[in-house]
Amino acid sequence: MPSDGPTATERFLRGVIPENPVYKQLLGMCPTLAVTANMQAAMTMSGAVLFVMVCANVLTSMLRGLLKPHLRILVFTLTIATFVTIADRFLAAFIYPMSRELGPYVPLIIVNCMIISRCEVCAQKQSVPTAAADAIGQALGFALALASIATVRELLGAGSWFGIGLFWQSEAAQAYRWQIMSQPPGAFLTLGVLLAIAVALGAVWNRRKKATI
Amino acid sequence: MRLDYLKQAWLVLALALAFGGALAAVQSAWGPKIEANKRDFAQLKIPGIVLGTTGEAEAREALKSLKIDARQIELAQPGGGRTVYTVYRVARAGELLGWVVKAAGQGYAGKIELLVGLDPPGATLTGLAVLVQTETPGLGNKIEMPAFRGQFRDRPAGLELTASPSPDAANEVAVCTTGATISSQAVCDIVNRTVDDVKPKLDELRK
Numbered sequence: 001m002p003s004d005g006p007t008a009t010e011r012f013l014r015g016v017i018p019e020n021p022v023y024k025q026l027l028g029m030c031p032t033l034a035v036t037a038n039m040q041a042a043m044t045m046s047g048a049v050l051f052v053m054v055c056a057n058v059l060t061s062m063l064r065g066l067l068k069p070h071l072r073i074l075v076f077t078l079t080i081a082t083f084v085t086i087a088d089r090f091l092a093a094f095i096y097p098m099s100r101e102l103g104p105y106v107p108l109i110i111v112n113c114m115i116i117s118r119c120e121v122c123a124q125k126q127s128v129p130t131a132a133a134d135a136i137g138q139a140l141g142f143a144l145a146l147a148s149i150a151t152v153r154e155l156l157g158a159g160s161w162f163g164i165g166l167f168w169q170s171e172a173a174q175a176y177r178w179q180i181m182s183q184p185p186g187a188f189l190t191l192g193v194l195l196a197i198a199v200a201l202g203a204v205w206n207r208r209k210k211a212t213i
Numbered sequence: 214m215r216l217d218y219l220k221q222a223w224l225v226l227a228l229a230l231a232f233g234g235a236l237a238a239v240q241s242a243w244g245p246k247i248e249a250n251k252r253d254f255a256q257l258k259i260p261g262i263v264l265g266t267t268g269e270a271e272a273r274e275a276l277k278s279l280k281i282d283a284r285q286i287e288l289a290q291p292g293g294g295r296t297v298y299t300v301y302r303v304a305r306a307g308e309l310l311g312w313v314v315k316a317a318g319q320g321y322a323g324k325i326e327l328l329v330g331l332d333p334p335g336a337t338l339t340g341l342a343v344l345v346q347t348e349t350p351g352l353g354n355k356i357e358m359p360a361f362r363g364q365f366r367d368r369p370a371g372l373e374l375t376a377s378p379s380p381d382a383a384n385e386v387a388v389c390t391t392g393a394t395i396s397s398q399a400v401c402d403i404v405n406r407t408v409d410d411v412k413p414k415l416d417e418l419r420k
Binding site for chain 1: 221222224225228247250253254351354
């Protein structure tokens with residue numbers, strides 16, 4: 001079975017920073033905005049995406065010789081929906097409070113372009129190890145993006161990180177909390193600022209790279 | 214021609230069967246645990262509705278002294294079909310403290326499941342908890358917020374409650390947030406229907 005394209009290591013590394021799904025590809029925006037009010041929710045979502053993406057990529061890669069071009073999206077969707085349902089049931093069975101907090105956003109992973117795009121771009125063309133490395137790299141990149149946004153929002157909005165109170169916990173200090181950061185507008189503001197920083201850093205990096213060449 | 218369809222689609226059909234089997238296995242393995250989690254979650258809400266406790270620790274402590282018996286009542290609906298309510302009789306040391314009714318209805322985005330509390334005579338609402346809802350995040354899902362739910366406490370049972378952006382009548386409750394009138398009204402409708410259906414049956418349940 002041919003497996004053209006980048007190696008497994010290249011696929012993994014690209015997913016983390018150079019092709020980061022949130023900051024570079026602007027994919028997976030729905031969970032990025034919706035579940036980043038605190039780190040626990042963001043990391044649970046990242047874990048669910050990691051599970052779904054690895055399973056979907058590996059299975060798609062295993063089946064790549066049997067895929068009909070005009071039916072491939074149907075197969076991808078079927079595969080992703082199955083693993084999302086398993087992740088959703090797992091959370092409801094073993095982390096029920098988090099399952100309630102994430103609500104419809106776990107089932108909504110089914111329509112996350114980030115996952116179907118990895119099946120399309122990598123898994124249907126490359127070997128199983130490469131597809132798995134690609135999924136882990138992309139999921140790690142997604143987790144890093146969610147962690148960066150959730151850290152800013154939870155610190156400024158609640159004065160805590162992973163639910164551990166760090167500052168603004170006293171009653172007198174409550175008035176200084178940026179409550180907007182815990183609410184939906186806070187997600188847009190944080191994403192916008194962090195996205196601008198990521199673009200600026202990328203431009204500086206590219207200039208330096210060109211200068212050394 | 215049909216054979217050609219099968220040649221094209223055999224992989225999709227095989228995967229659908231395999232995935233269906235896998236999901237059935239997952240459901241039979243974890244389904245009972247998920248149901249137990251839902252039951253525990255509902256039970257934890259009961260002290261808050263009947264006694265007005267706040268917080269999980271306080272609710273767990275209160276549950277130790279409460280005796281909760283669940284009974285189901287089934288009612289025929291005028292338009293056909295049947296509605297089943299689970300009614301929890303909540304007592305402490307032999308004294309009836311109140312009733313909590315599990316009820317469901319259609320919201321804006323999907324099914325809403327509520328616990329509706331009534332005092333022992335069934336004359337006053339004692340509280341409200343949301344068990345399941347899939348309303349719009351940031352709008353309709355604010356029916357879970359204490360500020361909205363708290364409005365139902367101590368209202369006379371039997372008033373035809375309606376949601377209003379600027380409530381001024383005794384039977385009006387404020388919408389949970391601007392732009393979420395349908396979700397807020399759906400909660401009112403479920404409460405109204407539940408009280409109408411269950412209140413006449415409380416005498417039977419006391420026996």
